[in-house]
Amino acid sequence: MRAGWEVVIGLEVHTQLATSSKIFSGASTAYGAEPNTQACLVDLGYPGVLPVLNKEVVRMATLFGLAVNATVARRSVFARKNYFYPDLPKGYQISQLELPIVEHGEMMIFDADGNEKRIGITRAHLEEDAGKSIHEGLEDKSGIDLNRAGTPLLEIVSEPDLRSAKEAVAYLRKIHTIVRYLGISDGNMQEGSFRCDANVSVRPAGQKELGTRAELKNLNSFRFIEKAINFEIERQIDLIEDGGKVVQETRLYDSVKDETRSMRSKEEANDYRYFPDPDLLPVEITDEYIEAQRATMPELPDAKQQRFVNDYELKVDDAVILAASRPLADYFEAVVSATDAKAQFAANWVIGDLMGALNRDSKDIEDSHISAVELAGLVNRIHDNSISGKIAKQVFDAMWDGEGSADQVIDAKGLKQITDSSAIEVVVDKVIAANPSQVAEYQAGKGKLIGFFVGKVMQETKGQANPGQVNKILKDKLKA
Ligand code: ADP
Ligand code: MG
Numbered sequence: 001m002r003a004g005w006e007v008v009i010g011l012e013v014h015t016q017l018a019t020s021s022k023i024f025s026g027a028s029t030a031y032g033a034e035p036n037t038q039a040c041l042v043d044l045g046y047p048g049v050l051p052v053l054n055k056e057v058v059r060m061a062t063l064f065g066l067a068v069n070a071t072v073a074r075r076s077v078f079a080r081k082n083y084f085y086p087d088l089p090k091g092y093q094i095s096q097l098e099l100p101i102v103e104h105g106e107m108m109i110f111d112a113d114g115n116e117k118r119i120g121i122t123r124a125h126l127e128e129d130a131g132k133s134i135h136e137g138l139e140d141k142s143g144i145d146l147n148r149a150g151t152p153l154l155e156i157v158s159e160p161d162l163r164s165a166k167e168a169v170a171y172l173r174k175i176h177t178i179v180r181y182l183g184i185s186d187g188n189m190q191e192g193s194f195r196c197d198a199n200v201s202v203r204p205a206g207q208k209e210l211g212t213r214a215e216l217k218n219l220n221s222f223r224f225i226e227k228a229i230n231f232e233i234e235r236q237i238d239l240i241e242d243g244g245k246v247v248q249e250t251r252l253y254d255s256v257k258d259e260t261r262s263m264r265s266k267e268e269a270n271d272y273r274y275f276p277d278p279d280l281l282p283v284e285i286t287d288e289y290i291e292a293q294r295a296t297m298p299e300l301p302d303a304k305q306q307r308f309v310n311d312y313e314l315k316v317d318d319a320v321i322l323a324a325s326r327p328l329a330d331y332f333e334a335v336v337s338a339t340d341a342k343a344q345f346a347a348n349w350v351i352g353d354l355m356g357a358l359n360r361d362s363k364d365i366e367d368s369h370i371s372a373v374e375l376a377g378l379v380n381r382i383h384d385n386s387i388s389g390k391i392a393k394q395v396f397d398a399m400w401d402g403e404g405s406a407d408q409v410i411d412a413k414g415l416k417q418i419t420d421s422s423a424i425e426v427v428v429d430k431v432i433a434a435n436p437s438q439v440a441e442y443q444a445g446k447g448k449l450i451g452f453f454v455g456k457v458m459q460e461t462k463g464q465a466n467p468g469q470v471n472k473i474l475k476d477k478l479k480a
Pocket of ligand 2: 012
């Protein structure tokens with residue numbers, strides 16, 4: 001951050017809710033169908049049709065509200081947001097304005113110094129998505145695909161509490177984790193199920209009033225969000241330092257040029273003339289309903305992370321990594337329950353080698369080549385001294401390549417650790433005999449040379465000798 005300036009960011013996140021049908025109609029929400037095969041008369045806004053609320057979206061919004069410690073409104077109201085656009089044949093979008101279903105929530109993130117920081121969640125409201133314009137593959141024309149029209153969204157609006165691009169990404173990742181934990185969204189960013197607009201402003205450090213903000217649209221990956229915000233921060237500071245003024249406007253991020261550019265200014269902004277939708281009743285829910293939903297809540301990331309630290313004695317950083325994804329956390333716990341080794345030791349293997357291999361091959365934990373039970377099998381062989389940690393890496397790679405279980409690989413390749421003292425002694429004697437000058441130096445007090453001898457013995461045994469035993473035998477023999 002440039003000295004003397006403070007950055008202020010608030011995010012609006014559009015999460016597509018994972019219902020099988022639309023928010024006000026029975027049309028399918030499945031992704032990837034032929035254009036205009038999944039929009040029914042309600043989605044198209046034909047005269048005379050009536051929307052009927054999909055009760056699943058109320059359940060999902062309620063779960064989200066509870067997860068972020070918010071007030072779930074006993075009564076919320078749908079409103080019409082009126083505007084014209086080709087992908088909105090109705091001429092209005094059904095949303096919520098004055099009485100949203102979720103208000104006054106909060107979430108904790110870690111700031112740059114690793115301290116916990118509270119980010120306020122102003123509101124989360126239900127709304128329908130619009131269709132989309134298609135330009136690709138159509139010369140001189142644009143097409144409209146209305147399959148997405150009427151897809152349920154939960155728009156989650158944060159307070160302007162974020163102070164850097166990194167904090168914004170941390171917040172966004174956590175929202176992403178929570179909606180997937182709750183099973184209310186698949187969070188797929190490529191398919192547009194998780195989208196974000198970032199409101200960015202700067203102000204001289206210490207100033208109370210907020211600066212004028214720009215709203216960045218078109219942010220569809222965590223990496224681009226960070227880059228777009230950082231570009232925008234620099235642009236605004238440059239502008240003000242050169243005597244200019246930030247104007248309130250909507251800007252588009254261009255990921256190819258890595259810059260933001262103006263899309264429309266506030267003067268051109270729409271007056272949406274919101275009013276309560278006369279076709280839909282207010283949504284009224286009871287305390288019993290809310291408590292029934294609370295009873296179905298899964299363990300959330302913060303609680304899971306805390307439990308991993310308390311029950312498994314994991315390092316906090318590792319607990320954070322493992323709890324960030326529910327399938328990853330489940331995998332880790334399955335490894336732990338199938339091994340006698342310490343949980344932290346199992347965690348090291350999951351976070352190090354397993355996640356490394358998954359990243360390298362761009363795979364999700366669900367598609368891991370090595371199951372939790374198989375990884376536990378490997379961890380057990382290290383734990384019972386059948387193989388060293390170093391050899392285990394070799395076994396891991398073979399398992400990843402489909403060469404069988406840990407035991408099968410160890411057998412087939414003859415990798416079992418040498419724990420037979422007499423066999424190790426033979427090698428130790430050989431190494432001592434071959435390096436008389438080092439022996440003399442060691443015996444003259446250069447104790448550090450022990451590492452040299454251990455290395456030689458390990459080399460001779462292709463890493464298979466038990467390192468603890470090698471150490472002990474070497475020291476005994478070198479003393480003599
Ligand atoms: P709008 O009605 O134009 O969408 P809102 O008041 O709902 O505006 O705010 C939208 C988002 O912008 C919220 O996340 C809010 O925290 C954020 N925001 C508002 N003012 C500022 C500002 N000056 N700088 C940065 N973010 C802001
Ligand atoms: Mg807004």
